[in-house]
Amino acid sequence: MASPPHFYAIVDRLMPWLIAIFVLLVLAGLYDGLFLAPADYQQGDSYRIIFIHVPSAWMSLFIYVVMALAGAIGLVWRIKLAEIVAISSAPVGASFTFIALLTGSLWGKPMWGTWWVWDARLTSELILLFLYLGVMGLYNAIDDKRAASRAVAILALVGVVNIPIIHYSVEWWSTLHQGPTVTKIDKPSIHISMLIPLLLMAVAFKFFYIIAMLQRAQTELLLREQNAQWVKAITGLGVDDELA
């Protein structure tokens, strides 16, 4: 599993299945969220934005933790695949963070009357976006990719302090942003007809992360190992060399 050619081949074989599961989940989630779930008694149909907003926000935190953990593993054990998983997670995490911010804004305008407030939740989520962009920029700025991976891992690990701040921001500071409704310890204060599409979309987005991250990891692996024999075999170079 840890050898690059093996990893590349396994991802090739898994990809159609992952995509099929993602498409099924997302179609079910959209149908459930946009057609079946009733309108909210206070927010009307605008609340349907939560079915992408909340899962994206969850993913923005989840991917960051995965990226920092993979970075740490790469840093300590010098495992190339861990480095590649870390850097391949960054653009996907940045995308979900952007989606969380944008859909939040599109929900905030009709409900709060404003696109944006500089409160703890929104600001710490914006900092998360900058952390992702910083990781991507730093990686691209260093030519030696092994060194770049180490630098990126350290930056990602330092940024981990932001994760609990985002999570608890709605409890520590007073804010326009509502508190958690699903992850409350006793009982979620969300109706089951709204909870099901939310969870469907959450699982779908998790699959999307796996798909997009693995696609990037494959490409990154090819670029990093372009002189290795297994890459030449895939591109057809190795075979022709032997014939010539």
Add this chain to the structure above:
Amino acid sequence: MMNWHEFFAMGGYAFYVWSAYGVTFIVLLINFILPVLQRHRFFRQQVLKQKRQKS
């Protein structure tokens, strides 16, 4: 079951709901396609390199 017009109107929140969903799926699509394109470009470059080496 509501009718289609009502569905697209989203109770008056059509702009907010549909732009949220629209941008989300555009961003996801870009995430999916970009690394695939990048890989194709890599394969093309490798083939060109091979041709250059041969001539």
